Amino acid sequence: MKEEEKGLSTIVKVVTRWIVGFILLFGIYIVIFGHLTPGGGFPGGVIIAGTFVLLTLSFGREVPLRKLNSTLASELDSFGALVFLLVGILGLYLATYFAQNFITTFPQQYFRPLSAGVIPICNLAIGLKVGASIFMVFIILAVTRVISVGEGKMKMLRKKTGRRRRK
């Protein structure tokens, strides 16, 4: 299969190459400024995962997996959730209650990115987790297929790419 035959047409590929970086940056912006402007962890994570979906649609099935393979995404997913829980448990021990704000030593300026205590860290963790999760869901639903190779055992394999052109 030649490179030009996977994915959508050339115009889409060129435009995607230009703007996918901006979309990723926008998603990260929404995650980081989550305590000041609308957004936060979950919408930002969805936008970050959306960049990978855009890459899959434009370039074919293999491209996003070259950039971020599924074991790494799964590790990032678990890591994000554990960071969030760690923040909560640190609140339990450094302050008196679970998930209480324990960062009181930063310069207390309102409306700047480094304010509001614990919340930016939580937003980053959730953004990471949600981005990785939705990416994994998309990959498993659209790229892999499960066949049974024996009794009761399943195996996941990549779907074969569509039509084969003979040259």
Added chain:
Amino acid sequence: MEFILCFFLLMVGLYAVVTKRNLVKIIIGLAIMEYAINLFLILIGYRKDGIAPIMTSTMDRIEFLRKAVDPLPQALVVTSIVIGFGILALAVSIAIRIYERFGTFDINEIKKLKG
């Protein structure tokens, strides 16, 4: 008045879940019901001539409290959207696997369990 339209949307979703025979249409009906409930939750928090509950550094605090709409239902809706997303992802993946096993999406054919 808006609340009645929310209920109408909910009933449309319920109609889709109850009467349609295709699995994918049932999932879409479920999604419509979820969105109707989220809309209802946001509409509860409305205050007449209100502004969005986002504070910038130029605003006065008392004035802000008097005019802002209720932010609590908005937090509830963010959580509810995430939950709805999780349910839909699971439902779609189960539907794909059902198609691989039964070969059809028609619920009249998928009737192995009886009694």
Added chain:
Amino acid sequence: MKLIPLMVAIPLGTAFFIPMVSRKNQRVPDLLGNLCTFALFLLSLCLIRFVPQVYFMGGWKPPFGITLVLDGLSSFMLILVNLVTFLITLYSISYMELYTSKLRYYSLLLLMLAGMNGVILTGDIFNLFVFLEIAVISAYALTGFGTEAEELEASFKYLVLGSVSSVFILLGIAFIYSLTGSLNLADISQKLAGGRLFQSPALWFAIILFLYGFGMKSAIMPFHPWLPDAHPSAPAPISAMLSGLLIKAAGVYPLLRIFYNMFGMGNLSQKFIPQILMVLGGISMAGGALLALIQTDIKRMFAYSSISHMGYIFLALSLGTPLGILGALFHIFSHAVSKSLLFLTSGSLEYVLHTRDIRKMGGIEERMPITAFSGNIGFLSLAGIPPLAGFWSKLFIILALVKAGRGGWAIFACGVSVLTLGYYLRMNRYVFFGKIKSAFRRVKEAPGTMLGAMLLLSLVVIFLGSFLIPPIRKVLLSPAVHILYSGQEYVKLVLGG
């Protein structure tokens, strides 16, 4: 005091930790999962000392923040949930060899446990909804774990019906919020105490929505259709978890909290809600028992039996008297452990004989004596034979019915109990007694950990009657009954402290 949020944080953390560390070694999920549930069980026993206590998450006092409430009922349910889950994870070390991916199984199981612990502990109604969804979505995924055709169909059916009921619960929560402006259970109870809000039809609509939503989760007739398909199709330890714990912790328990602590049963009897609960309970008892008589699949029969016993619990709940509440709570505990034991027995039979059809089994007792012993203990307890646990709980329910002046219902309950004995005897005749079939003449007993878990659970069933001895009863059961019966205590506990 600092340990209360750990009941939710530990299973969540372990559920996300397991996929990170078990790429290479297949024994690690077993070890971590069992360690986690054992630690949670010990923690739930330690928490008895701290009752009653309120914990403010993040330091925000009610009604602004989310509270975790550890009162008598919470600690009672916590001990039940964590004990049964520990024994089930012990059982699934060997049983889940039949399925493919153990680490995903343990993650989902621990997520379900975290969700159930969260439902039991929380004092905030939307938080209840969120934890309920966590538990129930894990249950949808675990029901279809084997990914055979029937299991996927059952899982999809459970998913659609469960999600519709969740949507209606959320609508009820939206109504309550718009009427009272608060989400904290105690605060709502205080705002409703004047009685003025009970005139508005929106509140009664919300009550009916909760009845439908949580009734669907606890599988009362006519909201039961997902249960006879979902519980047989799940792997056996998950069937035990679903039938023993989820329909109670996510179905009956929220109903108890909302109807007794938040609304108050006295207020609800203005529009005949207790009568509705009684009729629903009665229909479930009779329907479940009658439909269980004709089943040939052993797990499907147990599923219909679960519906029948949930009917008992609803019947006892609807009375509103302290003896009725005691009967309902004790029946929740005894049914949970007995039904889990029965499902684990059926799993052991399935592991060894590879079938679930009782017409194909026969005379297993001589080849698998321990399985037969635990199966017999389980069904004797559910049929109400003294001195096992089920006898005491049914006795209390029938006594409560008589004392409340509902003699007719008491006779009805006795009749359904006879039916229960009937279908369990039928199962016993087909499966354990009789002549052994030639195909199974050489089977061996099930693996060690499965037998160990079943024997421990049998011991719990046998000694559960000791909960009624006054010293233990004062510690465990009486606070639970008290906090439900006098709704105002709950408000004073949360808002006064």
